[in-house]
Amino acid sequence: MDFSFRHHIGLIALFKILYVAVAQTNYRNISLGWSLTAFDDSASWRSPSGDFAFGFRRLENQNLYLLSIWFDKIPNQTLVWYANGDNPAPQGSRVELTTDGLFSLTDPGGEVIWMPNSSPVGVVYAAMLDTGNFILANYYSSNVWQSFDDPADTLLPSQVLRVHRNVSARTSENNFTRGRFELRLIPDGNLVLNTIALPTGNAYEAYYWSNTVDAPGGMTGNQLIFNASSGYLYIIKTNGEIVNVTSGNIGQTFPTRDYYHRATVDYDGVLRLYAHPRTSRNGRWDETWSTAWFTPNDICSAMMGERGGGTCGFNTYCSTENDGRPNCQCLPGFSFSDPNNKLKGCEQDAFQKCNLEGLRAEDLYDMHQLNNLQWNNSTQYEELISLTEDQCKSSCLYDCHCFLAVSIEGNCRKKKLPVSNGRRLEGRSDRVFVKVLNSDISSRDPNTILNLGKTNQATFSLVAALLLGSSGFLNLLLVAAILVIVLRSYGGRTKLRKLPSLLDTNLRTFTYVDLKVATKNFKEELGRGSFGTVYKGILQLSGSRILVAIKELYKISQEGEKEFKTEASVIAKIHHKNLVRLIGFCDEESHKLLVFEFMSNGSLARYLFGESRPKWGKRIQFAVEIARGLMYLHDECSTQIIHCDIKPQNILLDDSFTAKISDFGLAKLMISNQSGTLTAIRGTKGYVAPEWFKNTPVTAKVDVFSYGVLLLEIICCRKCTDMERQNEEEVILTEWVYDCYTERTLHKLVEDDEEARSDMRQLEKMVMVAIWCIQEDPNVRPSIKMVLHMLEGVVQVSAPPCVSPSPHGSIS
Numbered sequence: 113m114d115f116s117f118r119h120h121i122g123l124i125a126l127f128k129i130l131y132v133a134v135a136q137t138n139y140r141n142i143s144l145g146w147s148l149t150a151f152d153d154s155a156s157w158r159s160p161s162g163d164f165a166f167g168f169r170r171l172e173n174q175n176l177y178l179l180s181i182w183f184d185k186i187p188n189q190t191l192v193w194y195a196n197g198d199n200p201a202p203q204g205s206r207v208e209l210t211t212d213g214l215f216s217l218t219d220p221g222g223e224v225i226w227m228p229n230s231s232p233v234g235v236v237y238a239a240m241l242d243t244g245n246f247i248l249a250n251y252y253s254s255n256v257w258q259s260f261d262d263p264a265d266t267l268l269p270s271q272v273l274r275v276h277r278n279v280s281a282r283t284s285e286n287n288f289t290r291g292r293f294e295l296r297l298i299p300d301g302n303l304v305l306n307t308i309a310l311p312t313g314n315a316y317e318a319y320y321w322s323n324t325v326d327a328p329g330g331m332t333g334n335q336l337i338f339n340a341s342s343g344y345l346y347i348i349k350t351n352g353e354i355v356n357v358t359s360g361n362i363g364q365t366f367p368t369r370d371y372y373h374r375a376t377v378d379y380d381g382v383l384r385l386y387a388h389p390r391t392s393r394n395g396r397w398d399e400t401w402s403t404a405w406f407t408p409n410d411i412c413s414a415m416m417g418e419r420g421g422g423t424c425g426f427n428t429y430c431s432t433e434n435d436g437r438p439n440c441q442c443l444p445g446f447s448f449s450d451p452n453n454k455l456k457g458c459e460q461d462a463f464q465k466c467n468l469e470g471l472r473a474e475d476l477y478d479m480h481q482l483n484n485l486q487w488n489n490s491t492q493y494e495e496l497i498s499l500t501e502d503q504c505k506s507s508c509l510y511d512c513h514c515f516l517a518v519s520i521e522g523n524c525r526k527k528k529l530p531v532s533n534g535r536r537l538e539g540r541s542d543r544v545f546v547k548v549l550n551s552d553i554s555s556r557d558p559n560t561i562l563n564l565g566k567t568n569q570a571t572f573s574l575v576a577a578l579l580l581g582s583s584g585f586l587n588l589l590l591v592a593a594i595l596v597i598v599l600r601s602y603g604g605r606t607k608l609r610k611l612p613s614l615l616d617t618n619l620r621t622f623t624y625v626d627l628k629v630a631t632k633n634f635k636e637e638l639g640r641g642s643f644g645t646v647y648k649g650i651l652q653l654s655g656s657r658i659l660v661a662i663k664e665l666y667k668i669s670q671e672g673e674k675e676f677k678t679e680a681s682v683i684a685k686i687h688h689k690n691l692v693r694l695i696g697f698c699d700e701e702s703h704k705l706l707v708f709e710f711m712s713n714g715s716l717a718r719y720l721f722g723e724s725r726p727k728w729g730k731r732i733q734f735a736v737e738i739a740r741g742l743m744y745l746h747d748e749c750s751t752q753i754i755h756c757d758i759k760p761q762n763i764l765l766d767d768s769f770t771a772k773i774s775d776f777g778l779a780k781l782m783i784s785n786q787s788g789t790l791t792a793i794r795g796t797k798g799y800v801a802p803e804w805f806k807n808t809p810v811t812a813k814v815d816v817f818s819y820g821v822l823l824l825e826i827i828c829c830r831k832c833t834d835m836e837r838q839n840e841e842e843v844i845l846t847e848w849v850y851d852c853y854t855e856r857t858l859h860k861l862v863e864d865d866e867e868a869r870s871d872m873r874q875l876e877k878m879v880m881v882a883i884w885c886i887q888e889d890p891n892v893r894p895s896i897k898m899v900l901h902m903l904e905g906v907v908q909v910s911a912p913p914c915v916s917p918s919p920h921g922s923i924s
């Protein structure tokens with residue numbers, strides 16, 4: 113009796129434990145030892161409601177990641193916080209709450225990229241809260257650090273900004289480096305927006321301030337509070353007074369029950385409050401972020417400072433659009449320093465020299481007249497009184513310091529470069545004259561103009577002059593010294609270590625245990641191919657840690673087993689820019705593994721068939737690079753290597769997006785006799801040449817066939833078979849291309865690809881080359897060398913013969 117009663121209690125206890133465990137799977141705080149790794153589809157930590165997530169986000173078109181927090185339920189998953197905008201993390205970086213209670217972001221080599229600024233200790237758990245705040249808490253559940261205390265460019269409802277904290281804009285929409293604009297609560301109690309000088313961060317005069325000087329005797333300073341129910345930004349003074357710095361009926365128009373809110377210092381310097389519906393309507397998101405309020409209303413006029421670049425940077429003029437956005441323009445004779453970021457100011461197209469002998473100023477310069485521009489009164493170096501417009505104009509023309517003159521009410525204000533804070537205002541009576549080098553002169557007499565982009569040439573001529581002017585021995589010394597400097601400056605810049613050069617000659621052997629450790633017991637799979645499975649690993653080589661890709665081969669043929677070592681050393685000797693390099697191998701009984709250099713940008717397949725299609729020019733480059741790699745294998749190795757499995761999954765991209773062929777030389781290990789009775793391996797469906805299925809010898813032309821299919825995929829950015837296609841004739845790429853080619857409707861292949869459509873001649877040439885490659889008869893196909901010659905325009909491409917589309921290309 114007694115026993116069964118205890119048994120019963122035990123069951124209840126067990127049930128309770130199970131129940132709790134189940135309840136907790138919905139949401140769990142982040143415990144010691146938890147981590148996330150930066151990869152495309154890496155996991156994130158979500159808040160209990162799922163509104164916010166914490167994790168890694170990849171930067172557009174780069175293989176770099178931001179540790180960040182974002183709205184997880186809305187389609188564009190807007191970022192609200194990021195830790196490492198100035199220092200994005202490479203793929204494979206990790207954020208970890210260590211068992212010692214430290215929280216940090218480290219790169220794949222283990223170096224710290226970011227840590228919370230207060231270096232909190234004794235953390236026992238972390239949590240992503242429903243407010244969008246990520247916290248680190250100690251044993252007593254008090255927050256030792258929170259993302260709300262260390263904002264990026266955004267504040268969220270319920271967030272508080274204290275004195276000395278700031279919110280910094282990013283550089284541009286997709287560049288998260290700290291930008292020039294910031295929102296601060298300064299010690300006198302004012303909330304201000306100001307520009308800063310980069311990289312020091314020195315603040316220029318504010319262009320917005322809240323007029324909320326702290327009450328006398330205030331000790332702790334004002335606080336800025338983003339009220340979660342009303343949607344307003346309030347300043348609470350130390351005497352308890354509350355000042356609303358926003359206006360309008362934000363809470364009524366965008367009730368917080370239905371809308372997410374955020375306040376962001378945008379990269380254009382405007383502070384905006386945004387609202388976004390929390391849920392979609394009938395599955396559709398008609399609205400995205402609406403601007404509920406913004407300040408300043410007219411950012412261009414708000415910036416009255418005498419120094420600094422102003423809203424648009426130096427040598428510009430600024431006008432504010434209706435929605436508060438600044439519109440930046442360069443002064444005549446100037447171009448944007450960065451055409452992709454018009455807030456970075458403008459640079460002069462050509463330097464103006466002061467005294468050019470024999471040439472008169474009026475022959476050298478044109479004076480462009482502009483109207484409705486305004487500068488701060490005191491940014492001139494000289495002000496002359498009682499001058500007519502014409503006198504002012506010529507006063508500037510003949511003054512070699514003068515670049516710009518403003519004639520206003522009989523006064524002539526002359527300015528030097530660079531000019532700060534130019535604004536466009538309608539209805540101004542000033543006349544502005546800008547001195548611009550005459551275009552005739554700049555083309556006629558290049559010696560008088562030092563083009564800005566040519567500073568390198570200047571350094572070079574300096575070096576040349578030094579060399580010419582000294583003796584032979586000194587020359588040698590100089591050359592050596594310059595080499596040392598150049599090499600040093602290159603060496604010093606590479607942060608992630610490259611392969612040590614001694615690997616060039618030495619093929620390494622690794623034990624299975626080595627590789628097990630390097631891959632953390634084969635934890636992270638990078639992909640599976642025809643020959644084996646690839647894992648990511650980190651190896652300690654010659655004193656540095658390098659990232660590698662380790663391929664564990666599937667069972668190989670008996671002959672292959674005997675030949676493994678020989679083949680590995682053959683592969684290891686093959687060095688070409690467009691071929692992935694083998695670093696070493698492991699050959700222990702059944703364990704056959706190959707260690708390759710790691711390609712940080714993944715496979716061409718991922719890039720080509722991913723969301724944003726690579727640029728047309730880049731695609732042409734891929735086609736040429738792959739052909740070069742293949743030509744090396746076919747024609748330039750001591751024994752010819754037939755790849756047998758050319759496809760986009762086997763083309764990898766390094767950190768500068770150079771295409772490299774992987775998996776070459778492996779086919780030989782899998783089959784007994786390259787030119788005969790092979791069935792074990794026959795490449796991948798869709799890319800295989802017809803002779804694999806016939807009783808004809810397999811030659812290097814099988815690779816040419818596969819290359820042809822790949823080339824079409826590169827042209828069209830689609831897979832060789834695509835069952836999703838609405839039109840049945842488009843399902844098989846080779847057939848569709850051939851139809852379009854014969855019907856002269858090649859534009860259909862690149863329907864929504866502006867770039868390719870504007871380059872139809874190149875496109876037609878590439879299609880013709882591809883059709884040559886996929887000829888049924890291998891003897892008709894060109895060699896890869898010829899393919900390369902055709903692509904590079906060395907030989908003319910003639911019209912390809914009619915193909916009968918291969919039955920094996922079809923989907924059976």
Ligand SMILES: *[C@@H]1O[C@H](CO)[C@@H](O)[C@H](O)[C@H]1NC(C)=O
Pocket residue numbers: 136140141239249253
């Ligand atoms: C998670 O953290 C919160 C504090 O942020 C705490 O109240 C809660 O008890 C924790 N939950 C678990 C399951 O540890």
Ligand SMILES: *[C@@H]1O[C@H](CO)[C@@H](O)[C@H](O)[C@H]1NC(C)=O
Pocket residue numbers: 283287288289
């Ligand atoms: C982002 O902006 C910074 C600062 O202007 C610049 O140095 C950096 O090259 C930019 N990054 C990219 C990827 O454009």
Ligand SMILES: *[C@@H]1O[C@H](CO)[C@@H](O)[C@H](O)[C@H]1NC(C)=O
Pocket residue numbers: 337339340341342
């Ligand atoms: C937020 O605003 C509401 C209504 O204006 C007010 O009742 C509440 O006290 C405010 N909350 C905070 C934390 O200031």
